[in-house]
Amino acid sequence: MIAEVSEKYNLSQDTLRYYERIGLIPRVNRNKNGVRDYTEEDCNWVDFIKCMRATGLPVEMLLGYVRLFQQGDETLKARKAILIEQRDQLAVKVDEMMRVLNRLNDKIARYDETIGKREKALKG
Secondary structure (H helix, E strand, O other), X not given: OHHHHHHHHOOOHHHHHHHHHHOOOOOOOEOOOOOEOOXXXXXXXXXXXXXXXXXXXXXXXXXXXHHHHHHOHHHHHHHHHHHXXXXXXXXXXXXXXXXXXXXXXXXXXXXXXXXXXHHHHHHO
């Protein structure tokens, strides 16, 4: 059910409906009462989309990927190319974030050194 999927993937129900409406996830089957009944495959798509969005991949590019997927195995190389490009972009971001993290750690260490010296001076 949509509430369970929403909670499991930390996405709003509106976002899930939007993804379905624009074609990012396949049309979700409904039970006899008309309530969405997500399958494991539907959930795999939600998980994949959430992962790709977290890398910064725009919705439009994801839609292109889904369209390629729907065309079948003849698009395997094109889909792989999209994933490789996104991985490479993410690796650049990770490297930059590591550089920033190291700089912050160095700055914090200098604060710790300064505070330690001042404390010794006060005790001294």
